Amino acid sequence: xxxxxxxxxxxxxxxxxxxxxxxxxxxxxxxxxxxxxxxxxxxxxxxxxxxxxxxxxxxxxxxxxxxxxxxxxxxxxxxxxxxxxxxxxxxxxxxxxxxxxxxxxxxxxxxxxxxxxxxxxxxxxxxxxxxxxxxxxxxxxxxxxxxxxxxxxxxxxxxxxxxxxxxxxxxxxxxxxxxxxxxxxxxxxxxxxxxxxxxxxxxxxxxxxxxxxxxxxxxxxxxxxxxxxxxxxxxxxxxxxxxxxxx
Numbered sequence: 001x002x003x004x005x006x007x008x009x010x011x012x013x014x015x016x017x018x019x020x021x022x023x024x025x026x027x028x029x030x031x032x033x034x035x036x037x038x039x040x041x042x043x044x045x046x047x048x049x050x051x052x053x054x055x056x057x058x059x060x061x062x063x064x065x066x067x068x069x070x071x072x073x074x075x076x077x078x079x080x081x082x083x084x085x086x087x088x089x090x091x092x093x094x095x096x097x098x099x100x101x102x103x104x105x106x107x108x109x110x111x112x113x114x115x116x117x118x119x120x121x122x123x124x125x126x127x128x129x130x131x132x133x134x135x136x137x138x139x140x141x142x143x144x145x146x147x148x149x150x151x152x153x154x155x156x157x158x159x160x161x162x163x164x165x166x167x168x169x170x171x172x173x174x175x176x177x178x179x180x181x182x183x184x185x186x187x188x189x190x191x192x193x194x195x196x197x198x199x200x201x202x203x204x205x206x207x208x209x210x211x212x213x214x215x216x217x218x219x220x221x222x223x224x225x226x227x228x229x230x231x232x233x234x235x236x237x238x239x240x241x242x243x244x245x246x247x
Contacts, residue, residue, distance in 0.1 A: 020223075025065075027228055028056045030099055032069040033076040041070050047178030054194055084110050085128055086121040088214045090206045092234045093127035094119070095198050100226040109224050117217035130233060131198040134159075135177040137170040137184065138193040144168055152187060156180045167192070200233030211240050 032052045039046035043053050049070070056066050078101040088094050094114075100106040111121045141163060149170075150161045157176035162169050172180050174196045184191060206214065214234055221230045 021059075023223070023225070024059060025056075025061055026225075027099075028052065028059060028061060029065060029069040030076065030079070031228065032056060032066060033072050034079055034081070034099060036070045037076055047181065050181065051177060051194055051196065054191075058193060082106070083124075083128070084121060085124065085126045086114050086119055087127065088114070088119040088217050088232065088234075089117060090204060090210050090214060092204050092206070092214050092232055093130045093200065094218070094221075095128060095131060095231040096221055096227055097229045097231075098224075098226045099228050106224075106226040109226065110221065113217060113220045113224070117213065117220070119217060128198075130202060131200050131231065133174040133196065134199050135172045135174045135180065135196055136194070137172075137180065137191040139168040139170065139189060139191055141166070141168050144189070149187075149189075153180060153183055156183050197229075198231040200231075203233045203235035205235040205237055208237075208239050208243060211237070212243065215244075 032049065035046060035049040035052045039048060041049070043050040053066055079099050080101070080103065082098050082100065082103060084096040084098065084107065086094050086096075096110055098106050098110070107121075114121045146161050146163060146168060149168075150158065153161075153170065153172075156172070156179045158170055158172045158180060160171040162171070170180065177194070177196060181191075181194060205211075211234060214232070218230050218232060221227055
């Protein structure tokens, strides 16, 4: 779990240019529209939509755009959700979550990124078994009693509460997102971040140069318009973390 949180912190430190920020906002708004289409347009009755809106607020998306996305759900009726699986060089497992209105286009683009990097796009189920789907909540540690918080949340399915540097990270099965989120609000706690992620059960450590090439491939996947999120099991070694934070 700690590894995922380290990746997240490094990503937050990296500067985001205007073009990349525009892509991020487009993907967030797309997720809001599909979440509203698949469930209720009321975030209190739709955990997925509530999560998407929280992510939008974290990225400073204007309220008007959020509301417009909720009401544009009919315009997303042709969008389909699909996950691609494969291996990057060095045997690193990769999951690519996409949202697309043209599966042939999307799979072609994803396969091209894998191929150019020397990786291979696999069949469904080829790497997903190496991951577990979890919900993560990140809190500010000020005024939080971790032991008491765990007692309050254990009935909601929370598995772990871990103090990681300047943050507290709560881990729970992804199905419990709504229950845990509601409990936190009832306790008067507003998470800094909340997300549903695929966490690897095992990781692959690579030499620095090879690991950096894998991360370049991950970045190329994330740049594709149809790609929403990318998960992998590359181990964040101390050498790699130092190289990334010094970029």
